[in-house]
Amino acid sequence: MTKKIMISENAVFTELEASNKEEALKKMSEAFSENGFVNEGYYESILDREEKAPTGIEAYDYGIAIPHTDPKFVNKDSLGIAVLKEPVIFNNMVNAKETIEVKVIFLLGLSESTKHLNILRQIMELIKEQGVLKKMVAMDQNELYYYLQKHLKSE
């Protein structure tokens, strides 16, 4: 039996309004902490990690970001996603001096590093297909939630 990844329904955002990455990540982190999925310090550590090791990636059609942090800030595995109304700026994963306009954020709240790896692999497999991000960006919240439930497994 394959287990479904825990996607936090309240952490699936469409048309999220944020003027910068801090604001976007704050709203997403708050959705996690409302559920008790993450500890105090999760948001700060996400920002800190993003500063040291940025996660912006230029993918087909849109820029994306895959922020994640130390498992010690996480109580319960979860994945959040935000499609932003207007893109926000992240730095490029392989060239930190470059910036990327990010339209879709996949926020990882995973309690073991091996799970990070597994979910990361699946997200990458998913968005590698040309047109998938375009499709996701056009979905409403409900469609996006079920689309991810269908395509991502926890192990």
Next chain:
Amino acid sequence: MKKNIVFACSSGIATSTVVAEKVREHCEQHGINVDSRQATVGELSGLDDSVDLFVVTSDVGGGYNTPVVNALPILTGIGEQEVLDQIVSLLKG
């Protein structure tokens, strides 16, 4: 042919593992046996000159003697084949 590759990313576990699987498979199809290890970006300078290639998914800066390949296309799919071919030709050359 046997070659040594270090795969590096900021954590040394996440994106580098995803990339390592793909590269190893592609190299084997081209008759290259890959001996690999993973590292964090900070460990790279200490590994310079000890292997045939660095394959990276984080900003590692410059100034290495060992050739460095940016493997982000393997994650995004954009230009993936070109990067895989580049790796093979660097290892064979």
